[in-house]
Each structure stands twice: as C-alpha cells, then as structure tokens.
Amino acid sequence: MKKILLGVVFFIITSSCFAQQRLFSIGYGKTFVSNDSTTVSLTLDLNRIPGQSERAGGYYFVNEVLGEKGWGYYIKPTVDINIGSSVASSPNNIFLGVPIGLVYDFEKTPLGIFSLYIEGSPEMNADKTFKNNLHYFTINTYLKYEFLTESMLMNVFTGISNANGVRNQVDIETDSYGRLTVPVFLKLNFWNALSPKERKFRRVNWTSSLKFNYVYADNDIINEDDSYIYFNSRLDFYITPNIGINAMYFNGQEEPLFRENHAISFGITLAR
Numbered sequence: 001m002k003k004i005l006l007g008v009v010f011f012i013i014t015s016s017c018f019a020q021q022r023l024f025s026i027g028y029g030k031t032f033v034s035n036d037s038t039t040v041s042l043t044l045d046l047n048r049i050p051g052q053s054e055r056a057g058g059y060y061f062v063n064e065v066l067g068e069k070g071w072g073y074y075i076k077p078t079v080d081i082n083i084g085s086s087v088a089s090s091p092n093n094i095f096l097g098v099p100i101g102l103v104y105d106f107e108k109t110p111l112g113i114f115s116l117y118i119e120g121s122p123e124m125n126a127d128k129t130f131k132n133n134l135h136y137f138t139i140n141t142y143l144k145y146e147f148l149t150e151s152m153l154m155n156v157f158t159g160i161s162n163a164n165g166v167r168n169q170v171d172i173e174t175d176s177y178g179r180l181t182v183p184v185f186l187k188l189n190f191w192n193a194l195s196p197k198e199r200k201f202r203r204v205n206w207t208s209s210l211k212f213n214y215v216y217a218d219n220d221i222i223n224e225d226d227s228y229i230y231f232n233s234r235l236d237f238y239i240t241p242n243i244g245i246n247a248m249y250f251n252g253q254e255e256p257l258f259r260e261n262h263a264i265s266f267g268i269t270l271a272r
Contacts, residue, residue, distance in 0.1 A: 023272050024043070024044055025042075025045070025267050026040075026042050027043070029041065029248070029263055029266060030265070031262065032088070032263065033088045033261075033262045039088070039089030039265060040084065041082070041083070041248070041263075042082075042083045043082050043248075045081075061075045061077050071103070073100075074103065075100050076100075077097070078096070078097040080093075080094075081095070087257065087260075087261065088260065089250075090263065091261060092127055093126065093254065094125070094127075094130070095124070095126075097121045097138075098122055099120070100120060101117055101120070102117070102119070103116065103118075112145055112146055112148070112154075113146045113148075114145055116141075116142070116143055116144075117140070117142040119142075121137070123136055123137070125255045125256045126256060127256055132170075133168045134166075134167055134177055134256045137164060138161050140161045141161075144156070145157065151191075151192050152189065153202070154186075154187070154189075156187075158183060158184045160180065160181070161179075161183065162179070162180055162181075163178065163179040165177050167218060172219075175217075175219040177215075177217055178216045180213070181211055181213050185208070186206070186208045187207050188205075188207075189202040189205050191204045195240055201240075201241040202238070204237055204238075205236040205244075207233070208232065208233040210229070211230045211252075211254070212227075213227070214226060214227055215227075222258070228253040228254075229253070230252035230253055230261070232248070233248070233249045234246060234247070234248045236269050236271075238271065242270065242272065244268070245267070245269065246267050248265050250262065
C-alpha cells in the first residue's frame with residue numbers, strides 16, 4: 001500500500017500540477033486537547049478547489065469542454081496527507097481519490113460565475129499506520145461561485161456528499177460504512193507580486209473548509225456518535241512564488257478515526 005501511495009503521489013506531481021500549487025509543508029505548533037502541548041506536523045497537499053480560470057488544463061489530469069453550452073468533464077486525482085505527532089495535532093490521515101465529474105458553467109455576470117459540479121469518486125482514507133482504513137465510493141454535487149479580477153481570486157462552494165463502503169481494521173472483521181456530508185469551502189488569493197525573474201504570483205492564499213458529517217453506518221467501537229463537525233483554516237504568505245510561511249488551525253473530528261482534533265501550527269510551505 002505504501003509503495004502504491006508513493007507512486008500515485010509522484011505521478012500526480014509530475015503530470016497534473018503546475019503554477020503556484022501548494023505541495024508540501026512542515027510546521028510546529030501547539031495542541032489544546034492532549035498533555036503533549038507541542039506538535040510537529042507534516043502535510044502533503046494536492047487538493048484544490050477548482051476555478052473557472054483553470055478550466056483549460058490547470059491541475060486536472062483531464063479537463064475538457066463539451067460543445068459550446070458551458071458543459072465540461074474532468075478527472076482530478078487527489079492526494080491529501082496529514083501526519084502529526086498526535087491525533088490532536090492533525091487528522092493523521094492519508095487520503096487518495098480519483099474524482100470523475102461533469103461541470104456546467106452558467107453565464108458569466110458582473111458578480112462572477114456560478115458552476116454546478118456532479119462527480120463520483122473511488123476513495124481511500126486511512127490512518128497514518130494503515131491499520132484502520134475506509135474504502136468507499138462517493139457521489140458529490142456542488143454549487144460553486146467564483147469571483148475573479150486582476151488582483152484577486154475567490155472561490156466559494158457548497159453541496160452534499162454521500163459515501164458508501166467499508167471500514168477495514170487489522171485483525172477485526174470488516175464493517176459497512178456510510179456517511180453524508182455537507183461541506184462549505186473557501187479559497188481566496190490576493191496581493192499581486194512579481195519575482196526577480198518577473199514571474200507573477202499572489203502573496204496571500206487563504207483556504208478554509210467546514211464539514212457537517214452524519215455517519216449512518218460504521219463500527220460502533222470506533223464511532224460512538226453519528227454527527228461530527230470539522231473545521232480547518234490555513235493562511236499561506238508567499239515570499240517567493242515557491243516558498244511561503246503558513247499558519248494552520250484545526251478543530252473538530254475528521255475521518256478515519258473521528259478523534260477530537262484541536263491545534264494551531266506555524267510552518268514553511270513549498271509550492272510549485
């Protein structure tokens with residue numbers, strides 16, 4: 001499994017990412033729910049919120065327009081690795097997904113662009129030891145709003161996600177797993193800058209997500225409740241197009257273990 005994970009990460013980095021895309025960060029911070037008051041976190045993040053400005057290629061493996069009526073389709077391999085020194089410092093999860101979807105862009109207005117996304121994705125979400133794994137297929141529907149100017153890019157989108165699959169644990173019988181999620185995402189880039197090599201970039205990148213999870217099928221020992229809220233927010237300030245400093249905040253309970261998570265950290269970001 002670990003060899004497969006490394007292969008997928010390498011493939012995505014070399015084939016589907018370019019421009020100022022956040023790739024890797026390391027941070028040091030403080031937890032608020034454990035006796036270990038400090039934490040070290042390591043994050044590899046190839047997730048993204050899609051934008052109209054990136055429809056013609058961008059970070060997708062496949063991203064094509066269908067006709068001239070606003071329809072398109074895409075394949076977007078996704079990797080998100082969060083590994084901290086304790087569960088309280090980060091979700092401590094390793095996530096892989098391959099969303100395949102359709103998108104419809106409504107007519108552009110002075111207020112921005114609205115888009116509708118419908119996608120399905122096989123996904124795996126495991127703890128950092130790979131001893132507790134969720135394998136499921138999700139069906140997602142999102143409504144996205146984008147506002148784009150020369151100096152700012154803002155994406156906001158929300159919708160509903162339904163996951164159905166299994167939970168695998170070492171030496172324990174497999175359990176069925178089902179979840180409904182209502183997410184709210186925000187992405188904001190602003191403060192135009194120019195590098196010494198005349199490469200344009202935006203200094204500030206702010207991303208946040210809020211998830212309302214309802215788990216209707218799971219292992220009763222792992223999952224003692226059925227409703228969870230998870231919030232994370234991250235601010236990256238880029239000194240150059242490729243190097244930045246960041247602040248991250250986590251609060252709530254997230255897959256795959258749904259342990260309480262509450263921490264803040266500061267670190268260094270490497271982008272491409």
